[in-house]
Every structure is written in structure tokens, then in C-alpha cells.
Amino acid sequence: MMPGPDQARNARDAAPARARRGLWSRLSESQNGLGFLFMLPAAIFLLFFLTYPLGLGVWLGFTDTRIGREGVFIGLENYLWLFDDPVFWLTVFNTVFYTTIASVAKFGLGLWLALILNRHLPFKNFFRAIILLPWVVPTVLSAMAFWWIFDSQFSIISWSLMKMGLIDQPINFLGDPWTARWSVIAANVWRGIPFVAISLLAGLQTIPQSLNEAAAIDGATPWQRFRKVTLPLLTPIIAVVMTFSVLFTFTDFQLIYVLTRGGPVNATHLMATLSFQRAIPGGQLGEGAAIAVAMIPFLLAAILFSFFGLQRRKWQQGQD
Amino acid sequence: MASVTIEGVRKSYGSVEVLHGVDVAIDEGEFVVLVGPSGCGKSTLLRMLAGLEHITSGQIRIGERVVNDLAPKERDIAMVFQNYALYPHLTVAENMGFSLMLAGAKRAAIAEKVRPAAEILGLAHLLDRYPRMLSGGQRQRVAMGRAIVRDPQVFLFDEPLSNLDAKLRVTMRSEIKNLHQRLKTTTVYVTHDQIEAMTMADKIVVMHDGIVEQIGAPLELYDRPDNLFVAGFIGSPAMNMIPGTLEEGGFRAKDGTLLPVTRRGSARPGQALIYGLRPELMTAGGDVPLVVEVTEPTGAETHVVGKLGGVEITGVFRDRIDVASGGTMTVGIDPSGVHLFDEASGKRVSD
Ligand SMILES: Nc1ncnc2c1ncn2[C@@H]1O[C@H](COP(=O)(O)OP(=O)(O)OP(=O)(O)O)[C@@H](O)[C@H]1O
Ligand SMILES: [Mg+2]
Numbered sequence: 001m002m003p004g005p006d007q008a009r010n011a012r013d014a015a016p017a018r019a020r021r022g023l024w025s026r027l028s029e030s031q032n033g034l035g036f037l038f039m040l041p042a043a044i045f046l047l048f049f050l051t052y053p054l055g056l057g058v059w060l061g062f063t064d065t066r067i068g069r070e071g072v073f074i075g076l077e078n079y080l081w082l083f084d085d086p087v088f089w090l091t092v093f094n095t096v097f098y099t100t101i102a103s104v105a106k107f108g109l110g111l112w113l114a115l116i117l118n119r120h121l122p123f124k125n126f127f128r129a130i131i132l133l134p135w136v137v138p139t140v141l142s143a144m145a146f147w148w149i150f151d152s153q154f155s156i157i158s159w160s161l162m163k164m165g166l167i168d169q170p171i172n173f174l175g176d177p178w179t180a181r182w183s184v185i186a187a188n189v190w191r192g193i194p195f196v197a198i199s200l201l202a203g204l205q206t207i208p209q210s211l212n213e214a215a216a217i218d219g220a221t222p223w224q225r226f227r228k229v230t231l232p233l234l235t236p237i238i239a240v241v242m243t244f245s246v247l248f249t250f251t252d253f254q255l256i257y258v259l260t261r262g263g264p265v266n267a268t269h270l271m272a273t274l275s276f277q278r279a280i281p282g283g284q285l286g287e288g289a290a291i292a293v294a295m296i297p298f299l300l301a302a303i304l305f306s307f308f309g310l311q312r313r314k315w316q317q318g319q320d
Numbered sequence: 321m322a323s324v325t326i327e328g329v330r331k332s333y334g335s336v337e338v339l340h341g342v343d344v345a346i347d348e349g350e351f352v353v354l355v356g357p358s359g360c361g362k363s364t365l366l367r368m369l370a371g372l373e374h375i376t377s378g379q380i381r382i383g384e385r386v387v388n389d390l391a392p393k394e395r396d397i398a399m400v401f402q403n404y405a406l407y408p409h410l411t412v413a414e415n416m417g418f419s420l421m422l423a424g425a426k427r428a429a430i431a432e433k434v435r436p437a438a439e440i441l442g443l444a445h446l447l448d449r450y451p452r453m454l455s456g457g458q459r460q461r462v463a464m465g466r467a468i469v470r471d472p473q474v475f476l477f478d479e480p481l482s483n484l485d486a487k488l489r490v491t492m493r494s495e496i497k498n499l500h501q502r503l504k505t506t507t508v509y510v511t512h513d514q515i516e517a518m519t520m521a522d523k524i525v526v527m528h529d530g531i532v533e534q535i536g537a538p539l540e541l542y543d544r545p546d547n548l549f550v551a552g553f554i555g556s557p558a559m560n561m562i563p564g565t566l567e568e569g570g571f572r573a574k575d576g577t578l579l580p581v582t583r584r585g586s587a588r589p590g591q592a593l594i595y596g597l598r599p600e601l602m603t604a605g606g607d608v609p610l611v612v613e614v615t616e617p618t619g620a621e622t623h624v625v626g627k628l629g630g631v632e633i634t635g636v637f638r639d640r641i642d643v644a645s646g647g648t649m650t651v652g653i654d655p656s657g658v659h660l661f662d663e664a665s666g667k668r669v670s671d
Contacts, residue, residue: 219393
């Protein structure tokens with residue numbers, strides 16, 4: 001049959017028909033379109049619950065919004081104001097101090113616990129379960145327990161030390177700036193250790209026993225075994241665990257809010273608590289948002305350091 | 321180089337005893353293979369030798385030294401693990417030089433030792449790679465290199481070839497043998513593969529359920545197995561075992577077939593015995609009927625599976641055999657190669 005006018009007409013008819021079939025059926029037929037469809041709920045969810053609040057926060061930081069009053073764009077004014085605010089700089093110092101000391105302590109103690117739990121111990125499972133307890137208890141609850149432990153009159157620590165005759169009057173744990181700083185750090189460490197210890201324990205268990213045996217035969221002392229075999233192999237996991245731990249600590253809020261509300265004289269005020277205080281009770285939503293946004297560079301720096309400095313190991317990635 | 325003496329060694333895990341008193345004497349420079357089925361305690365014995373497992377009782381000596389209470393690093397041994405146990409974060413060169421590095425050797429001194437070892441093993445061009453960038457065979461060689469660099473008194477191998485494919489296994493087998501001939505270091509090698517044992521060993525130790533069944537040179541074990549276990553374990557295809565009793569005229573199988581016997585040893589008439597017949601001791605054409613089930617020609621020889629004396633047996637013939645399944649052929653048996661075992665105790669009775 002000759003390619004005649006019939007065919008030409010068919011082709012002409014087909015094009016509008018395809019368009020008419022609509023976006024929906026075209027999407028559901030192509031593989032990419034289908035993939036897009038399936039991703040849509042997750043994308044909307046992420047957009048709505050993560051990106052939107054973040055974007056809103058950043059936007060608020062550039063406005064003079066107060067509770068109950070729409071704000072207008074004021075550029076960097078909030079930030080300039082904060083730059084000259086000694087309380088803000090005190091909270092930056094407090095937050096960095098709190099995060100550094102608490103993270104180092106959590107790492108040290110967590111790794112130590114993980115190493116102990118990785119050995120053959122009687123009641124091993126019992127101890128592993130026990131260790132998770134601080135993490136399972138809601139923060140507010142454990143913070144209240146610490147509140148009692150640190151009470152200026154009834155502290156069990158003061159009481160024990162006094163009974164032992166080491167001190168003669170109760171320690172004012174949360175009343176003095178430096179003891180308060182150390183006290184909240186202690187509470188944070190107690191709460192954060194399980195996460196570090198259990199994650200590192202999981203990491204330790206991925207290291208084959210035969211590597212330790214080979215090292216023992218090669219003449220390694222227990223310390224050398226740890227230093228030259230265990231620790232290097234654990235580094236990637238340490239990097240991930242400690243990044244998370246640093247992020248959690250840097251953004252800590254609950255513990256401080258229950259224990260000290262930032263006092264005494266702002267000595268334990270962290271950026272997160274200050275942000276909340278200025279924004280909600282203080283009503284300055286714009287300024288509170290600016291403080292929160294000011295945390296982002298610190299967090300990004302921590303993530304980048306962990307990713308480029310520790311996580312990417314040549315022996316894992318290959319170098320060719 | 322040193323001799324190794326294992327005397328009355330036992331091992332218990334809790335209340336379960338897995339080694340029930342093992343005695344093995346290994347001469348200086350000897351290549352000894354521990355062989356036996358899975359779970360018989362070979363690895364356990366090797367690990368006790370290495371110092372990775374506590375010795376419940378008995379004594380192990382390396383040279384003149386009792387090593388029972390010495391830490392692994394004081395025993396002057398090197399071990400190649402089944403999974404190679406290479407340090408993934410170290411390069412090939414660093415893996416091989418690890419023990420020297422721990423001992424505080426200088427960088428140049430380490431390189432001086434690593435290079436010749438790497439050359440022996442054909443690893444010289446791979447020294448800067450990480451283990452994950454190596455093939456299975458190369459990893460295996462690195463593990464051996466790490467042992468060679470140590471220049472130990474004794475090499476220990478725990479199934480080093482079991483992760484390799486069949487062809488590479490044959491190559492590595494001869495490489496390890498060559499290496500031993502060059503270095504002459506006393507070697508204890510664990511495998512569950514009797515062919516590896518036969519081809520590599522100066523001396524084979526056959527283990528079974530935590531005891532030593534027999535110790536001897538490969539062909540000694542083949543030609544004169546002490547018991548049914550060794551008879552069945554050494555040799556492939558395995559020895560045929562036909563139950564029956566001894567009579568004036570020969571060996572009467574359960575189904576009445578009469579089989580020829582010359583070396584009767586201490587066998588008594590009427591005693592329940594096992595007639596042990598190596599597959600290659602049969603020749604086509606003779607007076608013993610064999611009901612053929614399957615013939616497997618391999619070119620050079622033909623394997624025949626069939627019924628003889630009431631049990632299933634395998635025969636290996638040099639001739640080409642063309643008998644249909646279900647057909648009967650007749651075979652001749654060379655009685656000088658026949659073994660008799662007591663059925664109850666499994667012990668050898670023929671001499
Ligand atoms: N840690 C342990 N606790 C309890 N029993 C063990 C332990 N290690 C080994 N066994 C037991 O000891 C016996 C010998 O084990 P071993 O590993 O020496 O066997 P093997 O001969 O090396 O076997 P394979 O060829 O499978 O490696 C086995 O029955 C095993 O179940
Ligand atoms: Mg084993």
C-alpha cells in the first residue's frame with residue numbers, strides 16, 4: 001500500500017490525542033515520571049517539615065517580627081545588634097565550651113565503656129541493657145533527677161562529701177557560674193554516653209577477631225593492638241558518632257532549660273536557650289531566629305570537618 | 321627452624337572436651353598436614369600451638385622450650401589465617417612489615433626485609449595497594465608474605481586455600497610447597513581436603529573427633545591405613561568397603577560373592593570383617609561380577625559405579641568400559657592390595 005493521505009491524517013490525529021491523554025497518564029507511563037510520582041510524597045514532606053521551617057527561620061532573622069505583629073525586612077540589623085550584645089557572645093562561649101568538654105568526655109568514656117563491653121564479661125547482656133538506661137529515660141525526667149542531685153540544700157553529693165568529712169558545707173552546684181557549667185556538662189555527659197558507647201560497640205563488633213589475633217602473633221602489645229589496629233579501623237564510625245553527638249550537644253536545650261534556665265547570670269545560657277528566651281518569653285521572634293541561624297555555621301563546620309577529615313579514608317575509598 | 325612436640329594435649333570448652341589427648345612429634349623443617357573432617361579439632365590444635373587458645377592439659381614444646389604459658393608473640397611462630405586477616409587500613413608493604421614496625425625497626429630496615437619477600441611471592445608491584453584492591457590469590461600471598469618477613473621458627477597455616485577457586489588452589493598448593501622447599505621452615509598446615517594433604521605433606525596427621533587416628537607419610541597412610549576411618553578418608557574416590565566374613569576359599573561378602581584374599585593377618589574365620597578395596601585395584605575381565613549402575617568416562621580412565629558383593633562400590637579402570645546401566649561386567653581383583661578390617665572396632669586386621 002502506498003503511503004497515502006490516510007496515514008498522514010492518522011499521524012495528525014495522534015498528536016493531539018496524546019496531549020489530550022493528559023499529564024497524569026503520561027507521568028504514570030514513563031519510568032522517570034513514575035519515579036517522580038513515587039518520590040513526590042517524601043519530597044513534599046521534606047519540603048514542608050524541614051525546608052519550610054528552616055527557610056522561615058532564616059527569613060524571620062532578617063525581620064523585626066514580634067509575637068502578634070507582622071515584621072518587616074530589616075536586613076542585617078538583628079545580626080548587627082547581636083554583634084554588640086555581650087550576652088550573645090557569652091552564650092557562644094558557653095555553647096562552644098559545653099560542646100567541647102562534653103563531647104570529649106562522652107567520647108573518652110563512651111569508647112572506654114564500649115571496649116569493656118566488647119570483651120567477654122559475665123552478665124554482658126545485662127550490662128549492655130543497663131547502659132542504655134540514661135538514654136531511654138526522657139530528658140526532662142532525668143534533668144529533674146539531676147536537679148535534685150544538684151540541689152543546694154539536699155544534694156546527695158554534698159551530703160556524701162560532708163559525711164566523709166571532705167567538705168563542711170553543701171556545694172552550691174547550680175548557684176555559682178563555674179560549678180554550674182561543670183554540673184550541666186556532667187548531666188549532659190551522663191545522658192549522652194549510651195549513644196556513643198553503644199554505637200562504638202557496634203563498630204567494634206564489625207572488626208574481625210582474627211585481626212586482633214594476627215596482631216597478637218605479630219607481636220603487638222594490647223596497647224599497640226588498640227592503637228594500630230582497633231582505633232584506625234574504628235575511625236570512620238567514630239567520625240559519624242561524634243558528629244551526631246556534637247550536633248546534639250551543640251543544640252541542647254531541654255537539660256539546660258529544666259536545670260538552670262541559663263542561670264546563674266547567664267553562665268549556662270546556650271545559644272539554643274537564649275534563642276528561645278528572646279523569641280518566646282521575650283517576644284522578639286526576629287532576634288531569636290537570628291540567634292538560631294547563627295548556630296548554623298558552627299554545625300556546618302563540624303559536619304564538614306568530620307566528613308573530610310575523618311570519614312573519608314583512603315583504604316576504604318580506594319585511590320585510583 | 322625448630323621441632324614441635326605435642327604431648328597428651330587436651331582442650332575443653334567448659335565441660336565439653338573437644339581434644340582428647342593428642343600426641344604429635346614434628347621434626348625440624350618438616351611439612352606436617354593436620355587433616356580431618358570439619359569439627360574434628362584441627363583449628364583448635366593449631367590455635368593452641370599459636371597461643372591463641374589456652375591449653376587445658378598436656379604440653380606443647382617448640383624446640384626445647386615449653387610454650388604452654390607463653391604469649392603468642394613469644395613463641396616465634398607466624399600464622400596464616402583462613403580469611404587472611406590482612407589489616408585493611410595498611411598497604412601491602414605495611415601489612416608485611418607490621419611485625420617489624422611493632423618491634424621498632426627502622427623504615428629502611430623494614431623495606432629491606434619486605435622487598436625480597438614480596439619478590440619471592442610476586443607481590444613487588446602491589447606493595448602500595450590496600451588489601452581491598454587485591455584478588456583473593458594476591459591476598460593469600462600477602463598473608464604468606466607477612467609470615468615470611470617474620471622469619472619464624474614455625475609456620476602455621478589454617479586452611480589457607482579454602483577461599484580460592486579450584487584452579488588457583490592447585491597453583492597455590494605448589495607455590496606453598498616450593499616456598500617450603502626454599503625456606504625449610506617447620507610448617508604445620510591445617511586442611512580438610514585430603515588431596516591437599518596427600519600432595520603437600522611430608523607427614524600427615526589424620527584427626528577425627530578430637531583424637532589422632534594415624535600419623536604417617538602420605539603413601540604410608542594410603543597403602544596401610546590403620547583403621548576404617550583413615551581408609552575411608554584418604555584416597556579419592558574413597559576405598560570401597562564390603563562387609564562379610566572370612567572362609568577357607570576367600571572372603572564371603574554378605575550376598576554370597578567370593579572375593580580373593582591373600583594377606584589374612586590375624587583375621588579369624590567367622591569374624592565379621594570389612595573388605596577394603598581401592599577403586600583402582602580392579603581390572604576389567606575376571607571372575608567377580610559387578611552390576612553396573614553408572615559409567616563415567618573421563619578419557620584417560622573410566623569410573624564405574626555399581627553393586628559388588630551387595631554394596632555400592634566405585635571402580636576406576638584404565639580401559640574404556642561400555643556396559644549399559646543394569647548390565648553386568650566381571651572384574652579381577654589384585655588380592656595383594658586388599659585390606660581387612662574388624663567390623664566392630666574398625667581396626668586393621670590384615671598385615
Ligand atoms: N569457642 C568454642 N566454644 C565451644 N566449642 C568450640 C569453640 N571453638 C570450637 N569449638 C568446638 O570444638 C570442635 C573443634 O573445632 P575446630 O574449629 O577445631 O574444628 P576444625 O577441625 O577446625 O573444623 P573446620 O574444618 O570446620 O574448620 C568443634 O566441635 C567446635 O564446635
Ligand atoms: Mg578450622
